[in-house]
Amino acid sequence: MEVIISKDAPSSSTLAAAHIARVIREKPDAVLGLATGSTPLPLYKELIRLHREEGLDFSNVRTFNLDEYLGLAPEHPASYHHFMWENFFSRVNIQATQVHIPSGLISGPEVPAYCSRYEEEIRSAGGIDVQILGIGSDGHIGFNEPGSSLASRTRIKTLTQRTRADNARFFSSENEVPHHVITMGIGTIMDARRVLLLAFGAGKAEAVSGAVEGPVTASNPASILQLHPEAKSFLDEEAASGLKRRDYYRWVFEKKPSWQRDL
Numbered sequence: 001m002e003v004i005i006s007k008d009a010p011s012s013s014t015l016a017a018a019h020i021a022r023v024i025r026e027k028p029d030a031v032l033g034l035a036t037g038s039t040p041l042p043l044y045k046e047l048i049r050l051h052r053e054e055g056l057d058f059s060n061v062r063t064f065n066l067d068e069y070l071g072l073a074p075e076h077p078a079s080y081h082h083f084m085w086e087n088f089f090s091r092v093n094i095q096a097t098q099v100h101i102p103s104g105l106i107s108g109p110e111v112p113a114y115c116s117r118y119e120e121e122i123r124s125a126g127g128i129d130v131q132i133l134g135i136g137s138d139g140h141i142g143f144n145e146p147g148s149s150l151a152s153r154t155r156i157k158t159l160t161q162r163t164r165a166d167n168a169r170f171f172s173s174e175n176e177v178p179h180h181v182i183t184m185g186i187g188t189i190m191d192a193r194r195v196l197l198l199a200f201g202a203g204k205a206e207a208v209s210g211a212v213e214g215p216v217t218a219s220n221p222a223s224i225l226q227l228h229p230e231a232k233s234f235l236d237e238e239a240a241s242g243l244k245r246r247d248y249y250r251w252v253f254e255k256k257p258s259w260q261r262d263l
């Protein structure tokens, strides 16, 4: 996994956005896998700026979100539908018909068939070109909590109490955080052609060091990215602070041959 350390979240997000913009310019109908939460906010802000000021065109871009809380209607202020429209989709020229977010209103025995259809939709779009990921303080990617099968596909998951507590800030109280979600699986994420993991702040340092330098293990789901051929992690100084080889990663980035800079 390539590790790119920047001084802060905005500069890290600018690099990640430049990568995504290149992909969209080369393939205008690129398929993006998208994440929610605090981490990708500066990335979405920069993509919106690139759209407004540099003409980055989303009109043919297709998107698939990683996850959604079960039990929340799209208009619920803490739903990921609401988050995506509020923070990104309504600010670029994407077509609503090209946006895919798992439904929070599926219930009971309909869930497995719904999840299989989500997988099928990703396949028929030609697969995900770039997957954006945050990381949970416990190493989760999507909502694949520690112990998730490294080969898992889109399905229902039960959140850990730690994740419910971490995400309580988006709700009026921790009690309101749903227990269940639909999430792309780790196998679904690994099928993406490129993966960009973003992590900012000291609260992510332990999860990041396990993911980047620890063993590949279901106990830190993000560690599977060590087996992905095109995974990059964009970290700020704090999130990188637990990495033993951080000076080497900085050195590699500084010494990158110019022809490799844009890849």
Ligand code: F6R
Pocket: 034, 035, 036, 037, 038, 039, 040, 066, 067, 133, 134, 135, 136, 137, 140, 141, 142, 143
């Ligand atoms: C969100 C998602 C999660 C978050 C992770 C970090 O769609 O899939 O894995 O990326 O929980 O959340 P933040 O960025 O809020 O710290």
